[in-house]
Amino acid sequence: MAKQIGRFDAIVVGARIAGCVTAAALAQLGWSILLIERARFPRPTLSTHLFFSDTLHAFQRAGLLEPVLRIGAPRLRWLRFPYVAAPFPESGEFDFALCIRRDVLDTALFETVRSLSNVTALTSARVTAVRRVDDRRWDVVVETTSEEWLASAPLVIGADGKDSIVARQVGAPVLQEIPPLFAWYYTYVDDLPWDSDLAALAYRGDYPEIGAEYAAAFLFPCDAGLTLVGYGVEHRAFPAFRRDVTHHFFAGLRRIPEIWERFAAARQVAPIRGTGHLPNFLRQASGTGWALVGDAGCHQDPHSVQGMGNAARSAWLLAEELARVQTEGIDLQQALARYASRRDDDLLPMFAFTTFELRRRLPDDIWERFEARTREDPHLASLRVAAMVHAIHPATVYTPERVVSLANGEAVLPLHSA
Structure with a gap:
């Protein structure tokens, strides 16, 4: 029989960006939070790593900015992509982007959140069931290496990524779904030559030998003096690419001289990681006593670099609406419905751009x-x-x-x- 962890105001499943911002923001309201994470930090996760002023604002509001800035990643002032080049705009006190390895960033966020007095944090813990007990309570079953635990709360929040168990267990409907567009892979290098002006760079290419009319590569200066080097191909080339990832990664970069000249002069310091399993979907953001934030609620191809910002913004939007339960006395369900409406308004334009649905309408x-x-x-x-x-x-x-x-x-x- 499962041991009782206790009762909480909310249970947050997933403790990376979306989960940490959610837990920290709700802890500021005085809520008791159970934060559950399957991994043990530090641990990487597939990510574009690049994030903008919207993410920085969410970190700041949730009390998480200082540990992020302390990492010391270079402040990137320009975005130079194949379709647009411009400096990052001033947004409050932020006019820069950051690129930080996810094992470093997520560890800094998690350690800050777990230190909060009203947050109980579990790592190496797997949620196996989310059960509706009655109109006011969910039971969540958690498995650790040695025991099974049971926790209860009136609200369960899924911040557990695109394969969210919370989304599955609560039956969150899929509102939009578009097949994968690209496959993306990356590594880290040291001693990559840079001009004095650090920028987030991406260049277009092709790789017809494996059936890719479109390919792209990117260079993002990141923490510890490293540079994130990425390469991607349209999804129809993914089966061929994955048969020999190392060969195709290097061969693809060679086809883009602006990238290869710098990459060839640098020293690779990490394996190549990546995937083509990158679905595009929008799930319903909330229901009776549940909500989804970050990739659990919306996942899209990383080519438009929206994932980390979506995670941080959706978490903060949810926290803003839940704050009204206390400050204005509105019903929890009304707050969750307002969150869902605001999240969709926030996400849909860039979702349409990212998935090329906007282009197809014109x-x-x-x-x-x-x-x-x-x-x-x-x-x-x-x-x-x-x-x-x-x-x-x-x-x-x-x-x-x-x-x-x-x-x-x-x-x-x-x-x-x-």
């Missing part, structure tokens, strides 16, 4: 003019980067109506003049 000539104008007009490029980092609402740019207007020459004021 005539080719409109999209081509939009892309051409981005290259020609630095103010439009700045606007698109601001939308990407959520310094402005992405719907300012990424809706069919806005793309048409911008493609047709609508004046774009510099962001600081708005």
